[in-house]
Amino acid sequence: MNKHIFIISTLVFYMSCAQPKKKEDIALKAEPQSYKIEAVVKGLINPWGMAWLPDGSILITEKDGRLIHFNAGEQTEIANAPNVFNSGQGGLLDIELHPNYAKNGWLYITYASEEGAENGGHTALIRCKLKNNSLTNIETLYKAQPNTEAGQHFGSRIEFDNDGYVYFSIGERGERDLNPQNTKRDGGKIYRLNDDGSIPPDNPFYNEANAKKAIFTYGNRNPQGMAKHPDTGEIWMHEHGPKGGDEINIIKKGANYGWPLVTYGVNYSGTKITDEATREGIVSPIYYWTPSIAPCGMAFVTGDKYPKWKGKLLVGSLKFGYVELLSLEGNKVIGRQKIAQDIGRVRNVKMGLDGLIYIAVEGQGIFRLIPE
Template sequence: MKKLIILLLSFSVITSCAQRKKENDVAIKTSEKRGYTTEKIVNNLNNPWGMTWLPNGSMLITEKAGSLIHFSNGTKTEIKNVPEVYNRGQGGLLDIELHPNYSENGWIYITYASSEGDEEGGNTKLIRCKLKNDSLTSIEELYKATPNTSRGQHFGSRIEFDNEGYLYFSIGERGNRDVNPQDITRDGGKIYRLNDDGTIPNDNPFVNEKNAKKAIFTYGNRNPQGMAKHPTTGQIWTHEHGPKGGDEINIVRKGVNYGWPVISYGVNYSGTTFTDITSKPGMEQPIYYWVPSIAPCGMDFVTGDRYPDWKGHLLVGSLKFNYVELVKLNGNEVVGREKIAQDIGRVRNVKMGPNGYIYIAVEGQGIFKVVPK
């Protein structure tokens, strides 16, 4: 009887994985006739990582190498007093986001790779600051991941606010796959949640766990480089890089373990396996995964009425295949995929602007606007 139960459970797990694989086998559509054009609005950017808009419609753009650009009326101005960044590999000046009440308080939030600390190397840091006379002022450190390491991969990092005013940001596992993601006493491979002033919310999941990093909201993440708030539900969605295969879309849920590297739909870059399981009790399944990997970076939901056929669906940039993917949704289920802005280049970010247009940041080029015909 015991053997029969074990066999039935095994069959159930295999069937569940097979069903999920089938669910994720959504063919990608290539539109033969485009209903839009792409117009370059900011030229000569090397690696435009983060972008956001001030109330007057001008843009703030982070360059990974360490410069912050204010783009207004066709003119680029470099902002002064930007903190020195640890510009190594994937690290540098990363994401930028305005406080939801920016017009009242003027706070700007930035993540970057910082060498501050006792160890050599760097790790991801979150600050908030204000902008005055083309210079950053009132700079406050909100979080600095430890320890530093000279490894050049997996710094994250994206920033988003939810409807209650909590601040979320991501830090990759810094290349320490087998230690950081599953250990809540260590930084890296996590999504963090703070109050807007950097203090720890009382209901964070691990505030009462001994030695835990109290800012952690989820763990078992690899390298999340996309984060956006769902326009209807208010939930925070993320995507993260898998290894070779297994890029994921996840919905952020309090205290959840997303499984890296215990479970994965990917393999090592060499093609060898590092885990033989794709599911395990207590570990969350992605709502979607890509095999092969598209190397996702940047994401946002389509809102407004400029793109009626795309409204409510998800935009994801592809570094590897040089396009933006429109991930079509029915609730939380992925029901279709479509390539837009094909062959535009390595997409580092994609966001909805306050004027209702889609903006795409492309390495080695600049910022493009998607204009419906």
């Protein structure tokens, strides 16, 4: 072989290996239905977050600001929920139990908060306790600033790692050229705190002058899915791209995920945002979708109820009304299947305490998949 042809071929090979696989590379297949879809909670408007209490009952956030306790078929609205900026994508967002909830009783909630000098709102994280169908001991752990009346990109998901740190996401609030690449501003970030709201001194920007010390990653657009890998303990997340370019990323300390300097998407008008899809120093996604599926909610399949699916990744699609079941080989996506087809706009997907897959659907409620 000609020496120059060999060198070029080798370079092309390694460049192709370095690119994350995308939608066109991995065909989306319809999984033969081996389950039935059962309605669990009916009559919900926009169920955003789900968290299971030790007794098997479910706490559900409705974006309009209601926190609902579903127990034995009954829905009870929890009193003293925070006042929310219910505008556009803002409202009452995610909810998560402390890993040691059975001992300490702490709940964690993200929501669009109006607290601050400016009109509008921005994402906040609180922790609180539940007593007699009311929230008590409410503590604000983080409140992003400044408020804005824009209605887009609040994030937000919450996840704990194996060391007890709490992570939460905040979208860039529609200010892509101002927030995500600037560590001195909130928005377009993943944050990490101790469970009491204090900031770990080993956070990547802790010693940077004027930086938001809670930031753990930056260059994010609007992350609305987050899940801990059951084997590695790594925190995975996905985020909305613009028109195209939804991404799956693994959270790494101090990582820049590129928005809006690099993207696989374009403006909603079809015009270019940038000519760059990759750049040195910016972490490429492990997978991306073009066109967008509008991902929301994320979970790994665990337990033994779905033996063929165990270890796979679930991602809900707002745009196409189904759940993607992604096969993994390490940190690579090697297969895609479509389950719960045409169920509706999927706002969240999680594993329940009973080992079943639960799907929250806008305008309907919460369903679960019963293996047959």
